[in-house]
Amino acid sequence: MKFFLMLCCVVVCITAHTQSRRIIVTVSDDNHLPVTGASIELKNAAAGVSDSTGRYIFRQVSPGPYEAKVSMQGYKTVIKTGVLKNTDVSLIIRLHPESHTLQEVVVQNNSITTRKKEAMLNMDIVKAGFIQQHLGGSLMQSLQRLPGVKTIGIGSGQSKPLIRGLGFNRVVVLDRGIKHEGQQWGADHGLEIDQFAVQEVEILKGPASFAYGSDAIAGAVNIRRPPLPAPHSFGGDVNLIGKTNNDLLGTSVNMYYRTKKWMTAARFTIQDYGDYKVPADRLYIYDFAVDLYQNYLRNTAGRETGIHFSTGYTGNRLKSIFYLSNIYSKTGFFANAHGLEPRQVDAPMHDAGSRDILSPYQRVNHLKILNHTTYTLNDHQLELETGFQNNLRQEYNHYVNHGYMPAIYPDSLNIPRNLERAFDKNVYSLNLRDHIKIGNHQLETGINGEIQNNTINGWSFLVPAFNQQNLGAYVYDKWRVSEKLLLHGAMRYDHVHLAMKKYTDWFPSASTVNGTAEKEYLVRADNINRSFNSVTGSLGINYNTNRWELKGNIGKSFRVPIAKELGANGVNYHYFSYEKGYAQLKPEESYQLDLGTAYDNSIVRVQFNPFFNYFPNYIYLNPTAGHDYFYGAGNQIFEYAQARVMRYGGELQVKYQPWENLSAEVLGEYIYAKQLSGDKKGYTLPFSPPASVLFNVTYQPVHTGILTNTYLSVDYRITAAQNNIVPPEKKTEGYNLLNIQAGTSFPLQGQKIEVSLQLQNVLDAKYLSHTSFYRLIGLPEQGRNLVLSLRIPFSFKPAVHP
Structure with missing residues (x-):
């Protein structure tokens, strides 16, 4: 009898489960854009919050009448009722703002604050509005207002990120979940990202190798996927920009279309700019005097284009989006400072026009094809990201012979006469993740794989060609112990294999063998095969109350030595140096402690994020007493070596808002680094940014017609x-530097036009940035610059088909 009753109970439970259905709620605003962070309540069921796509799914809902309530601060509450039968129900709920003034501010702040509170690492999050308000020549120049974030600037349109003083291959840049792979090792190699196509960026500070593998030793710049357009929407926007310092003119046009389940979007960006100005009319490059015509830097003009296309399907369980982009740029190098030594240039030719691009210059083309697919199955959310990238970077310059290079360029050499160097990299990437919720635990497991193939060309040699394979697996657990306490734990294993290819000079050099003078083709790089294995991990804690946020994290990161560090053997024309790799370098390891504390009482917010960092084997480029005469003009030899390094510092943010329309903010940062061993024991690290503090006052009138x-x-x-x-x-x-920003929005034929204006370096100050590429030759930063940008959105109401 007991067995029979138990069997009946099981049958009833199974029947009830099989009869349960789902209610899928999608929340959007008046512009058909998804609303993130909306509270969604289902009567007699648990409540939820809409995600970045505006969706929340109620699972295992019993058939019968239902009542769904959606609310969000700044919007009118919406209640929908109906009857759930034998099929899933999809509810599309449009929220209408109660106050246009509060609409965007409230939505963004709530979402960002929650994510930052619950993140294991210290994190900054910015939206497209922040980028437009602080628009620089590149994405990273627009982000360097954030504390702890700097750039290695290359002229007016190129830059690469520094996080807490570390950059190059120590910072991972992710674009839509896939590692962005270019030629990160070079200070003159910019980041091939179109900032107009960026909707949101996360800056992770600290040991992020557990999630992204090698190179995330300092942190990560995560360019997140843009939210999908709302169902049955059609629209876009036009961005216009102009700058006075280098006479830049640019535009970016975006369009999107979505039915209920299918979407397509496209963007085209073009920018054209001339030589940029500095507040100086004469420079001294290694005591070599260079006069500047009307303060212009010769040959720093450039052109950039970006093409983006995405399309995909989004259903109740399956979502798959394909993304294609091609970023192209042609930019000049400052003509007086590129080569084996400072040299005279044809000044009348270069000064004849400010927009022409003459030798020396570079061309960079970055092609990217990505796919992001998610599939929801019960308590699992599976994510698959695949990608292909091709990065082609070519440097062009007049042929200049040095050492034993022939005086006249041989016609028989199968290399273009003006192709100094070229790097052609193909990258294949795969990420697979599973998000699982088990009780109070949010688990994430994943594997990452990457294959790189980098070939070289040109009549000059610095870095050998190579093939590289990366494979990693990790597990991450976020345990919600209580409403206030979160614990984090992560573990990761990586295997990397790097194979560098032999390179022999195309010209003979003189040498002496057993007292006899001979000529031979010297081997600059040998075949090298290295394999690296690493185990990394991280532990973290978050404790949040109504006003206090406390955070702590301790972790280990790693970075495998790159081909340049292992096999370089040539002149770096941008540094007037001869660089040599060391094939026996060990993987770089980093141990870091991060702390964070914040207090917020709605009027005052204070946040302090200190860190301590120790490298047992930091890789650095060490200047020696030797000089090279085979390939250069007696350039000093620099060799890669390793040393123990200690670093500490932190960021401080204080915001005071006594009234709704007025706020004041202080952003400070400090970094100290010291080498504890090696030839440079007692010294700091190259490109170490100095301490700085930024004071801001912002006025936002409440009523402006x-x-x-x-x-x-x-x-x-x-x-x-x-x-x-x-x-x-x-x-x-x-x-000291003074910048002013102003902006507003106004309606025009039903659309909201956004205007922003910046006056950068208001006082036309002459200064050197310690993290600038051109700082090495005493070249000051840009002078006064007026930036005007205009965003014009448009939308249409397409016919809705059942």
Whole structure:
């Protein structure tokens, strides 16, 4: 009898489960854009919050009447009722704002604050509005207002990221979940990202190798996937930009279309700019005097284009989006500072026009094809990301012979006469993740795989060609112990194999063998095969109350030595140096402790994020007493070596908002680094940014008639002198910088036009940035620059088909 009753209970439970259905709620606003963070309540069921696509799914809902309530601060509450039968129900709910003034601010702040509170690492999150307000020549230049974030600037349109003083291959850049792979090792190689196509960026500070593998030793710049357009929407926007310093003109046009389940979007960006100005009319490059015509840097003009296309399907369980982009740029190198030594140039020819691009210059083309697919199955959310990238970078210059190179370029050489160097990299990537919720645990497991093939060309040699394979697996657990306490734990294993290819000179060099003078083709790089294995991990804790946020994280990261560090053997024309790799370098390891504390009482917010970092085997480029005469003009030889390094510092943010329309903010940062062993024991690290503090005052009037989101903002940055250097670096003096931003929005035929204006370097200050590429030759940063940008959105109401 007991067995029979138990059997009946099981049958009833199974029957009830099989009869349960799902209610899928999608929330959007008046512009058909998804609303993130909306509270969704189902009567007699648990409540939820809409995700970045505006969706939340109620699972295992019993058939019968239902009542769904959607609410969000700044919007009118919506209640929908109906009857759930034998099929799933999809509810599309449109929220209408109660106050246009509060609409965007409330949505963004709530979502960002929650994500930052629950993240294991210290994190900054910015949206497209922040980028437009602080628009620089590149994405990273637009982001360097954030504390702890700097750039290695290359002229007016190229830059690469520094996080807490570390950059190059120590910072991972992710674009839609896939590692962005270019030629990260070069200070003159910019980041091939179209900032107009960026909707949201996460800056992760700290040991992020557990999630992204090698190179995330300092952190990551995560360019997140843009939210999908709302169902049955059709629209886009036009961005216009102009700059006075280098006479830049640019536009970016975006369009999207979505039915209920299918979407397509496209964007085209083009920018054209001339030589940029500095507040100086004469420079001294290694004591070589260079006069500047009307303050212009010769041959720093450029052109950039970006083409983007995405299409895909989104259903109740399956979502798959394909993305294609092609970023192309042609930019000149400052003509007086590219080569084996400072040299005279044809000044009348270069000064005849500010927009022409003459030798030396570079062409970079980055092709990217990605797919992101998610599939929801019960308590699992599976994610698959696949990608292909091709990065082609070519440097062009007049042929100049040095050492034993022939005086006249041979016609028989199968290399274009002006192709100095070329790097052609193909990258195949795969990420597979599974998100599982078990009780109070949110588990994430995943594997990452990557194959790289990098070939070289040109009559000059620096870095050998190579093939590289990466494979990693990890597990991450976020355990919600209580409403206030979160614990984090992660573990990862990586295997990397790197095979570098032999390179022999195309010209003979003189040598002496047993007292006899001979000529031979010297081998610059040998075949090298290295395999690396690493286990990394991280532990973290978050404790959040209504006003306090406390965070702690300790972790280990790693980085495999790159081909340049292992096999370089040539002149770096941009540094006037001869660089040599060391084939026996060990993988770089980093141990880091990160802390974070924040207090917020709605009027004052104070946040302090200190860190301590130790490298047992930091890889650095060490200047020696030797000089090269085979391939250069007596350039000093630099060799890669390893040393123990200790670093510490932190960021401080204080925001005071006594009234709704007025706020003041202080952003400070400090980094100290010291080498504890090796030839440079006692010195710091190259490109170590000096301490700085930024003071900001922002006024946002509440009532401005037809104008909305109006603001006037003033930034005043004080940067200390950097006297703690590594020879042959030079000290840089401190400086003060004043920037002004203003903007507003106004309606035009039913659309909201956004206008922003910046005046950068208001006082036309002459200063050197210690993290600038051109700082090495004493070249100051850009002078005064007025930036005007205009965003014009448009939308249509397509016919809705059942």
